Amino acid sequence: MKTFVIILFVFMCAAQWLVPAKMIYDSEGVVLNGTVYKFRTQPIDPSDPFRGKYITLSFSENHVEAEPGDKWYEGEEAYVTFTTDSAGFAIPASISRNPPASGPYLHTKTLYPDFQEGPVPIELPFDRFYLEESKASEAEKVYWEAQRDSAQVAYGVVRIGAGKAVLTDVMINDRSIVEVVKALNESPE
Amino acid sequence: MELPGTHRAAFLFLKNEYLPTPDISTTPATRMSKQILKELPELVRANVISEETAQRIADHYNAQPNPSTNRLLIVFSILGGLLVSMGLVLIVAHNWDELPKGIKLLVGLFPMLVAQAVCGYIVIKNIPSRAWREGCGVFLCFAIALSISIVGQVYNIEGNFGRFLMVWMLLTLPVVYVLRSPATAMLYIVGVTWYACEVGYFSYFSMGVLPWKYWPMLLLILPFCYTEFLLKGVKTNFYYFISWLFTLSITVCLGCFESNNDEVVVITYMSLFSAFVILSQMKMFETNRVLTNAFLVVGSLGIMGLLLMLSFDWYWDELASLSTEGVKLYFALSIEFYFAMIFTVLAATLLVLLLRRKPMAEVNLKVFAFLLFIALFVLGKESPVAAQLSVNLVVLVFAIYTIRDGALKNHLGILNYGLLIITALIICRFFDTDFSFVVRGLLFIGVGAGFFAANLYMIRKRKQSA
Incomplete structure (x- = not known):
């Protein structure tokens, strides 16, 4: 009986390490080898009971044109590729039910299409950026300041690999939001 | 020579007052043994037992471990484990921007390493201390959540979030078995319930997605409950807590699998509650007090709540409005129907098993509620009024049965529960009948008098038997 418990214990420890290890391995792979895209965004400030404060990003480019006659329904698994516009921001380029043979792509799901044809809404699974709790609401203020000033641009820096994506930073006018908030806190009132 | 009663009492009094108290060294243990140990000198003085026997009794109790101290230690170790691990979760959730990625990951994963090391030590050294096992189990459970969260x-x-809860609970499950920790099992049941509610009720994005994995995940904890409590026949406080959590979990989560066929869901719930009452009647699940038997309380309250709800006309009118063809299609295609089938078959099987072991007269009448309801369901399709009237009658019969049961068992709680059922039925009818105010008033006075008379009768009976 004791041997069985020890074996179970070993398997238990292995499984408990395997889950975070796999998550780290997958994410690091994307961070190291993924292609960088910039997604135009609007953050807001909620929080997560386990992971703390974060800003939620709402992306404007979250629809993709499907091939003519290709009907998509809600909740379907999809493979989406991206390209960039003239300003260098990411826009979804194509959607298919099979992964493309080469190049970076995102494995995601379709949301609620209004019509069965036309642009298909897709889920962009990198809309959370975790921040130190004291900075999250400050970051939101900075963002809204940026919104009032139309010359300022907010975007998320996302690395996309083979199916997976990792949000590495949120930028306001090409400066990390973490740095912007830090500078604000350090500067005299 | 036998002394007359009064002389003997006087003799014992004098002996107790003036003879020296025998010197028996005691260190009281439980409340019961404390009482016995307190009586020992008196018993020696009254020549009921010899000093030697008294000393042996005292030695026996002194040799026993002190369960109340143990219990306190277990409670504190669980609380300690909970507080420390939740504190760590909060500290990590602060998200220290200044720390580099690697350090953050190390800090987040370190508690799991510590918890696993302690767990390994307990397993290899085979440490029986419940306090250590419970505290370590609870801590490891949260350390797992922390490790996933930090990444x-x-x-x-x-x-x-639903998937996170699922992975977290699946990684927690072996902790329950390795440490044989009921406190971790309780956390597991809560977590599995949270997962089902998150997917089935709360999450906007998982609308239409059913938490199917809830069932196998819940079933995976049953072998632990069986081997830890039922097989040994030991029902500790942990057993009571787990059985409460288990029954409430199923009651809450069954609703996740309902989309829009309310009519059929009622059959499922009625069968579930009947199954609970049937289980409570089995020797294996019996407990000494009513409140510690979660199966009985949840099952009985569930049945009566449902029946009171069904005593209104809306359910039957809705049922009658469905065309026969519509009902057939409903039945053939809906998940609710399959659930109703599964739970009804389960309740019927349990009922057969129960009736094989217990005579009909000893069985709680509510075990038949699901069969009665199926008959009423069929009747309701044809004649809603007859079905509604029958439900009222069934509630009345159950109430009278409960009052009788309370009187027979000399249990004021059960007796008043029966009276409360009648009161609830009258209150329900207060709103939807054409009875005049006088009749309604008289009914309430009648039930009030009934409460008074029944309680008075019971108290007098108790006094007489005392």
């Missing part, structure tokens, strides 16, 4: 936080993984 999610560092890499800004959006994740899906």
